[in-house]
Amino acid sequence: MATNRAYYVESSQNFSLKAGQNISMDVKLKPCNGKCNTIIAGRVLKGVNPIENAFVAITNFQYNILHTTFTDINGIFIFKETVPSGEYKIAASCCGFKTTEAQNITVSESVPVKIYFNLTEDPAFARGIIYGVIKDSLENNPIENSRIYLNYKNRNIKVSDSISNSKGEYIIHNILPGEYVLQAEAQNYNPSFPINIKIEENSRIPVDIALNTNPPVLGSISDVIKIGSLTQSSIPVFLYELKKDNEILKEVQTTNSDGFYAFSNLTPGVYRVKANLLDKGEYEKLSTVI
Numbered sequence: 001m002a003t004n005r006a007y008y009v010e011s012s013q014n015f016s017l018k019a020g021q022n023i024s025m026d027v028k029l030k031p032c033n034g035k036c037n038t039i040i041a042g043r044v045l046k047g048v049n050p051i052e053n054a055f056v057a058i059t060n061f062q063y064n065i066l067h068t069t070f071t072d073i074n075g076i077f078i079f080k081e082t083v084p085s086g087e088y089k090i091a092a093s094c095c096g097f098k099t100t101e102a103q104n105i106t107v108s109e110s111v112p113v114k115i116y117f118n119l120t121e122d123p124a125f126a127r128g129i130i131y132g133v134i135k136d137s138l139e140n141n142p143i144e145n146s147r148i149y150l151n152y153k154n155r156n157i158k159v160s161d162s163i164s165n166s167k168g169e170y171i172i173h174n175i176l177p178g179e180y181v182l183q184a185e186a187q188n189y190n191p192s193f194p195i196n197i198k199i200e201e202n203s204r205i206p207v208d209i210a211l212n213t214n215p216p217v218l219g220s221i222s223d224v225i226k227i228g229s230l231t232q233s234s235i236p237v238f239l240y241e242l243k244k245d246n247e248i249l250k251e252v253q254t255t256n257s258d259g260f261y262a263f264s265n266l267t268p269g270v271y272r273v274k275a276n277l278l279d280k281g282e283y284e285k286l287s288t289v290i
Contacts, residue, residue: 042115050075128175128199142168146186219289222262231259
């Protein structure tokens, strides 16, 4: 069919195909009527070698992606969809390579656009990455603003560090092959045990770390019970912890010969100490352990 007009192939109906089955399918050629535009094609190479499955994108000048395609085994790409006439940018990228600088292209009807990209390897891709989540060992909740350190193994020299986000996530990248020690710490938590890690080329190592809360700082309450200037020995003394409107009896002890008592290993809270001095009244002391 000789013609000076441009046509495109209209999509066929959907169909399924089984093994060994042949299907005859008619398709229609439809005139573009000014809606078809030029062919945009090219190759993506590393030196003279083709790069398969490279991603090629056409964007506007605000870098919003408008059209995409991938290269075949020969590094060739073709945009099969209609790209309206206009000014665009086009760039290529592939895993392990640096993304190219975007090139400006002008799309005009019946004027083919050929683009060649030559990608260079990204050295950061060959280096290792450690990533993960820092969590509370009891509640399993993420810990924000925890600090993660990576040191050389057998040497107390820091290589890199990171801070976890609101989801407890962290990432340390661009790590050269070698042996390292990873450790995490956070406010109100004990530091994690050191974790030995071996980094090789292209290592992607997930490491989640659970931190244990610091044991609370324990306090004490003590005093000498006197009536006037006389110390009161062998007096039973009762310790209550105040929680909301309740007093919970925690401990009982007896004053020594000097009238002295001491309650120790107390967790933070509000306490009341009471003692019955029989006909001499009552002893009471309110204390806060912080």
